[in-house]
Amino acid sequence: DAKTTQPPSMDCAEGRAANLPCNHSTISGNEYVYWYRQIHSQGPQYIIHGLKNNETNEMASLIITEDRKSSTLILPHATLRDTAVYYCIVRENKVAGTYKYIFGTGTRLKVLA
Amino acid sequence: DVKVTQSSRYLVKRTGEKVFLECVQDMDHENMFWYRQDPGLGLRLIYFSYDVKMKEKGDIPEGYSVSREKKERFSLILESASTNQTSMYLCASTNRDRGPSSGNTIYFGEGSWLTVV
Numbered sequence: 001d002a003k004t005t006q007p008p009s010m011d012c013a014e015g016r017a018a019n020l021p022c023n024h025s026t027i028s029g030n031e032y033v034y035w036y037r038q039i040h041s042q043g044p045q046y047i048i049h050g051l052k053n054n055e056t057n058e059m060a061s062l063i064i065t066e067d068r069k070s071s072t073l074i075l076p077h078a079t080l081r082d083t084a085v086y087y088c089i090v091r092e093n094k095v096a097g098t099y100k101y102i103f104g105t106g107t108r109l110k111v112l113a
Numbered sequence: 114d115v116k117v118t119q120s121s122r123y124l125v126k127r128t129g130e131k132v133f134l135e136c137v138q139d140m141d142h143e144n145m146f147w148y149r150q151d152p153g154l155g156l157r158l159i160y161f162s163y164d165v166k167m168k169e170k171g172d173i174p175e176g177y178s179v180s181r182e183k184k185e186r187f188s189l190i191l192e193s194a195s196t197n198q199t200s201m202y203l204c205a206s207t208n209r210d211r212g213p214s215s216g217n218t219i220y221f222g223e224g225s226w227l228t229v230v
Binding site: 034036041042043044045046049087100101102103104105106 | 117146148153154155156157158161171203205207218219220221222223224226
């Protein structure tokens, strides 16, 4: 079962900030939150990940609540090329030497001109 | 740049055929994964491997098997393809986990679109 919950779809005006929420209420103490996006017909692309503190890179910012039960991915100035499905994922507990990365159904973001 | 390469982008196979989907990574990663992606269902884990010759079932292993004879290569096998295996298949890899606080990034290939007729 997916460990994250995201809204199925969102719209955002071009040039505005896109704020994509994610609930991960069962996240365990030291597990990271990851964000990926998938543009149609391509493999998912890594965006950002974080543990407790807010993170920022050249693509996006990640805000994690203090209780770590939810997070928000922020695309500061959305462009048409940011139209994609965005996945928030956490890792399952370690099984047989590695972690399972469990993807939910994601949020389909449409950036509008 | 890191690279995960899936051998076939588009395949059409007949029901009952044996199908091989090949994946190669050039990052010396220990862990490799196979997912399938279907509309409305997101990505679902089929099998994963954490070392050569080691494999573990994911959430939907039925009808599939895998092979990992070399570190860089992870193959997904459909022993007898069926129409309900028509899907997009994604291969991925990561470094060996360094503990629960490690932040390994998972890298994906471009996907293989399989149609079984």
